[in-house]
Amino acid sequence: MDLNKIFGERKTVVQVEEGNELAPKFDALGLIPAVTTDYDSGELLMHAYMNAEALFLSITTGEAHYFSRSRQAIWHKGATSGLTQKIRELKIDDDQDCIWLRVDVAGGASCHVGYRSCFYRTVPSGSGITTDAPLELEFTEHEKVFDPEEVYQGAPNPTKL
């Protein structure tokens, strides 16, 4: 199977939106955002990026592959931590510039900080909010699933300021 042949050419808006041919749009850096949710619970686990090769590998292996912007390399999720993501369903959006992965997670965690989901904090919202100080986040996960120092052992933290 050839990476360059499974992606169709983007010819018209109607073809991209209403057609049944995979014709993904990669941005100026060659990336497409990927949103990953837990197949059973629907919880949003993470938001990352794929390049064409990562999308090809995700499609053809059934395991989530991303492109690490901090390492500038293909990132087989779970290769270091063991927390692989098995793809149960892979979807694409209307204009084909975003991927949705519905996955089962080996080990039950997807966040490099050690939590189940990367989205472990809530931002207060609504018309009652009145403050002129930085808003205070509320933690919705209270225990880490794993200890990142043990699992990643000295690997650089991908978070950038």
Next chain:
Amino acid sequence: MDLNKIFGERKTVVQVEEGNELAPKFDALGLIPAVTTDYDSGELLMHAYMNAEALFLSITTGEAHYFSRSRQAIWHKGATSGLTQKIRELKIDDDQDCIWLRVDVAGGASCHVGYRSCFYRTVPSGSGITTDAPLELEFTEHEKVFDPEEVYQGAPNPTKL
């Protein structure tokens, strides 16, 4: 309330990841990706972007606001179509460079093509895939919730090739 005061300064990785101060990261274009799911079903509805003002408006009004890259303007979702999104929960990820909105959708649709979700097509995946032609998408929604030509009446289609 001052837009410039509710967002904290990003000082350290530990503060950003483990702290309880909202300190979002906007990219070189001033944008942060936003993932929107249906509060009840967990379905991924759409993936869009916010600038600081759109995030501020989402937080302070409780209704989803995005930044339209095609129109280069604040986009109060549903202002044209009536299909507003009421925010039930607003979350942020580990490195605070992605927003998750859990919403109730007035009118039951979030996609400008007329479908409930923007993700109305599945990409085949798994180790059985063997083809050298563009992959064939499968529609998982079969009826549009609304007629976009009627609702948007001549407004330009945001999809870009």
